[in-house]
Amino acid sequence: MNKLPEPSKDKPVKKGERIAKVIARAGVCSRRDAERLIGEGKVSVNGKQVTTPAFFVAETDKILVNRKPLPQKSETRLWCYHKPRGLLTSHHDPQGRKTVFDALPAALPRLVSVGRLDLNSEGLLLLTNDGELSRRLELPATGWSRRYRVRAHGTIEQPDLDKLAKGIEVDGVKYGSIEAKIDRVQGHNVWMTVSLREGKNREIRKVLEHLGLKVNRLIRISYGPFQLAQLKPGDVKEVSQRILRDQLGLPQADAKKNPPRKTKRGSNAHRRRKV
Numbered sequence: 001m002n003k004l005p006e007p008s009k010d011k012p013v014k015k016g017e018r019i020a021k022v023i024a025r026a027g028v029c030s031r032r033d034a035e036r037l038i039g040e041g042k043v044s045v046n047g048k049q050v051t052t053p054a055f056f057v058a059e060t061d062k063i064l065v066n067r068k069p070l071p072q073k074s075e076t077r078l079w080c081y082h083k084p085r086g087l088l089t090s091h092h093d094p095q096g097r098k099t100v101f102d103a104l105p106a107a108l109p110r111l112v113s114v115g116r117l118d119l120n121s122e123g124l125l126l127l128t129n130d131g132e133l134s135r136r137l138e139l140p141a142t143g144w145s146r147r148y149r150v151r152a153h154g155t156i157e158q159p160d161l162d163k164l165a166k167g168i169e170v171d172g173v174k175y176g177s178i179e180a181k182i183d184r185v186q187g188h189n190v191w192m193t194v195s196l197r198e199g200k201n202r203e204i205r206k207v208l209e210h211l212g213l214k215v216n217r218l219i220r221i222s223y224g225p226f227q228l229a230q231l232k233p234g235d236v237k238e239v240s241q242r243i244l245r246d247q248l249g250l251p252q253a254d255a256k257k258n259p260p261r262k263t264k265r266g267s268n269a270h271r272r273r274k275v
Helices: 019-025 031-039 131-138 158-166 203-210 241-248
Strands: 043-045 063-065 078-083 122-128 146-153 168-170 173-175 178-186 189-196 214-223 236-238
Touching: 019 031, 019 043, 019 063, 019 131, 031 043, 031 131, 122 131, 146 178, 146 203, 158 168, 158 178, 168 203, 173 203, 178 203, 189 203, 203 214
Parallel strands: 122 214
Antiparallel strands: 043 063, 078 122, 078 236, 146 189, 146 214, 168 173, 178 189
16 A cells, blocks of 8 residues: 655645544544554555544545544534443453443444543543544643542641642652542541542542552542533443533534433443454
């Protein structure tokens, strides 16, 4: 397969959209995974291999991912999922551990997550069929707060937690403002509510460990305007299209009138197309 040349700085930028963004919006995968697939030589445009995610495409271009055409763009949809402990937020695990996507009901389309919850974390995980929306909602620029109920072993005073509002640096990593309030002390553990807007990798665990606490339970209870509410572990509920329009500003064409549907967890896991 011939390779498409990389864009030249001396040539005008092709009109259209970046190919990784188009692939993500089609629901094939996240934009990050699309860039990985491009790097692995698994994406072509009009019969020629793409070598850079900076390549622009138009609506008339024929895009193949793993030699398969992009699915037709469906309406943007969003689900709230109560992730149980012990599941990876990943489509692929080299160690063969069970993932969130293995556990979802078979009736759901191929989905990507908005951010991640680590293996031993639980609670609200947003899922969408629109990879570009996933990327958009992950960015701190949304200004959305992510709120958690946290149980940690050890002792700490509220004034020490209040200092986190100014941000903190741990092992060379700078973390932004964190709001943490003690709810109650239970034996050798302390329960607290923690809110942040960045959500870097294992941020709460690392920051509290720096303060002498060992997190032994972490439950996300909200992500922006979306709440865990009464969802039971393993249950998933679709967000209504009206709420999507109100909260995300989606155009009418992307938000048809569909009532929210709650799907309970089931043993019939959906075998999704790998990319």
